[in-house]
Amino acid sequence: VLLNPGDRVAVENPSYLAALQVFQGYEVDVHPIASDDDGMRMDALEAALAQGPVRMIYLTPTFQNPKGTTLALERRQRLVELAGRHQVPVVEDDPYGELRYAGSRLPTLASASAGNAEVIFLSTFSKTLAPGLRVGWAVASGPMIRAMAVAKQSTDLHTNTLTQRALAQLLRTFDLKAHVARLCAVYGERCRTMLGALQRSFPQGAQWTRPQGGLFLWCQLPDGVSTERLLAAAVAQKVAFVPGDPFFTGAPAHPYLRLNFSNRPPEAIEDGIGRLGRVLAQALAAAPVGQVESVHARARPARRL
């Protein structure tokens, strides 16, 4: 609906892997915007907008995938102000926003913009009810929704109506709010457990984000560790993670891991992070820093999204 091949799309770097794959499929020019613990950096976005036309901004402002970080309030205000001034549509991907375990809810970009920017807000039942249902929703202006409906009709005619009706019935008869509150209690405990386990089990030099919600946290490893080799060693110990490289538009500056904390009970998280910490310590001990650094540098160019 919004993009032609070659159009420039601004995305957080790192960003949701599947979104990067979709953009690649449509042959657009993905322009990475640096991020920190407060989400996408507005100075970097402003520099990109000054460089030339940007046709779309894509981001997950709340509990980002893969980092778990959240776009700070003043950046939200700045982002919609910039998007409005440059007339760039913003796709606000918000699958995790309801899963908050700490801190206060922030306004969505859609509400912060108050109509000044064209914000397309996306959410889903995948993280609160069941991913297998494949039902989500979009909030956008009337003309945008009509254009998206035409594109969707051409893709799959429509989403399964039986499931949509079942969901509508569920929303009438099931207390989704209470269910989300239960999820938040369970996932929040698991998140805190993982943060504590990382502190106890991970070696010096590793650092990680401290999410206030969502499903993931993001861990930076000492330079020189090959996340691919580490994954093989971890899987041999029956613990897995997602290597960070594919979440970047190019080769990342450091080795990263995405860790999921929502899926397993606290005891398993303690145990798993303990095993991962030992595997990581062995990897660091096995090779002096100079040597593993060259291994990492050699391994990286082979990664392609």
Added chain:
Amino acid sequence: VLLNPGDRVAVENPSYLAALQVFQGYEVDVHPIASDDDGMRMDALEAALAQGPVRMIYLTPTFQNPKGTTLALERRQRLVELAGRHQVPVVEDDPYGELRYAGSRLPTLASASAGNAEVIFLSTFSKTLAPGLRVGWAVASGPMIRAMAVAKQSTDLHTNTLTQRALAQLLRTFDLKAHVARLCAVYGERCRTMLGALQRSFPQGAQWTRPQGGLFLWCQLPDGVSTERLLAAAVAQKVAFVPGDPFFTGAPAHPYLRLNFSNRPPEAIEDGIGRLGRVLAQALAAAPVGQVESVHARARPARRL
């Protein structure tokens, strides 16, 4: 999976409207192949293959949408022979093949090719169980299925798993074969009713296909009738049809209607075709042929897929 922008795709003309829209969205060069009452004409396909590379052949060999016609046996054999020789993948769209009311089942292109051509066979539960489920299937070579799975993952991750499980359970506990036999009895009667009603109610100069199955028949009207105006007049009489123009890759040589016979009981079909015949007779009487011909010629260029 198969096409880049500008690649040439051979399609029956007329062809399934939504397929044409998908091809247009991917910016391929849709090359129309003439058809008659026995489906796609193999002399026309051979001429297209001789003109230059064709990257895909798309057709609905059995009870085609919109015409209701079926590709003759000798053409099926010829098509897979040509496709194999020129190494062109064939997409065999078969949503209606199980809905046969007369004549004998013909081999699918997939089975006729016996592995000589790359045939991607597509079917669906939409016409036998429920279109709202949005579940279908594909039969193709292993490498093709793997490539299609990657493309589907990038589009929507996967089809609703709850519905797939419900369908799998239904196929174990429900006699789908008996259900399709019931559909064939009901739809076959409706098809025969419509053919009889057309004979009685449509004016001289109209002609139509005589399908052996499927959901649609295709009616050619006397030249000069504007199907858009006819539709407005018909809807005022509470009867509707689908104008033929959008099923063509360009402006059609004659005005056409697509008529659905499966959806309404015989009495309603008799009544509806009677009303449509009267509206058509009035349209023909209201304007001398020369005048309506110019109206039709003027109206056509405005249609775009």
